[in-house]
Amino acid sequence: MPTKKPNAEQVWKQFEDLLVPRLRLSTTDRVVYSHLVRHSRLEGELRLQFSILWLARGTRLSHNAVRWAVRRLVAQGVLRLVERSKAGHVVEVRLPSEVRAARPRQIARRPRSRTRAFDFEDLDFLKSPGLRRAIHARERGRCFYCLSRLTTATRCLDHVVPRAEFGDNSCRNLVSCCQACNVHKRDLPAADFLRSLHRQRRLTDVELAARFRALDALAAGKLRPRLPPQSRE
Numbered sequence: 001m002p003t004k005k006p007n008a009e010q011v012w013k014q015f016e017d018l019l020v021p022r023l024r025l026s027t028t029d030r031v032v033y034s035h036l037v038r039h040s041r042l043e044g045e046l047r048l049q050f051s052i053l054w055l056a057r058g059t060r061l062s063h064n065a066v067r068w069a070v071r072r073l074v075a076q077g078v079l080r081l082v083e084r085s086k087a088g089h090v091v092e093v094r095l096p097s098e099v100r101a102a103r104p105r106q107i108a109r110r111p112r113s114r115t116r117a118f119d120f121e122d123l124d125f126l127k128s129p130g131l132r133r134a135i136h137a138r139e140r141g142r143c144f145y146c147l148s149r150l151t152t153a154t155r156c157l158d159h160v161v162p163r164a165e166f167g168d169n170s171c172r173n174l175v176s177c178c179q180a181c182n183v184h185k186r187d188l189p190a191a192d193f194l195r196s197l198h199r200q201r202r203l204t205d206v207e208l209a210a211r212f213r214a215l216d217a218l219a220a221g222k223l224r225p226r227l228p229p230q231s232r233e
Helices: 009-023 027-040 054-057 061-073 104-109 117-122 127-137 181-186 190-199 206-218
Strands: 047-050 079-085 086-093 155-159 174-178
Touching: 027 054, 027 061, 027 086, 027 206, 054 061, 054 086, 061 079, 061 086, 061 206, 127 155, 127 174, 155 181, 155 190, 174 181, 181 190, 190 206
Parallel strands: none
Antiparallel strands: 047 086, 079 086, 155 174
């Protein structure tokens, strides 16, 4: 789908000055977006078809890291997913000025709050017992993966994207889960692990669909834990 080629210098300035700070894009997100916009909009194409393998090779990142970066960018409206199949993804790559959340006017109109959005992104939720409890409380006593009931003796925290794949300790990447899921998931992508639970009949079709929606919400930063008072300062 040919389109007018944008000014590359302006795109990168808007990307660094607006999109990155507004959405708190990680280094992985930035690398993935830069590669996609380079091979789409800067070539005069609105849409791009690609595979995770191609993207991982082009960015020199792991498949898991790339897959999650694409999920986050879709959830944040930076990419619009047109189609996903075994052949790969088809996305519309949006320029920074086309991303609603990054428009300066909306940023200026947004009321200030005591706990600002970026505070959550900067917090290390493994740093203190209070922050760890906040993650457990967010899941309301259920394993994020298999939905089994948890107790203080059986629960633990799991990195959705493993530390080995550059996963961080933010609330977007930590979930409360049972010890069995923590052991068996290991370095599996979360979506693949959920499918394995479904094959084992530990999740119904409805529960699996709900878990995928929860994963997308987590990646988009929509599942924020309630912070203890001392962490709000």
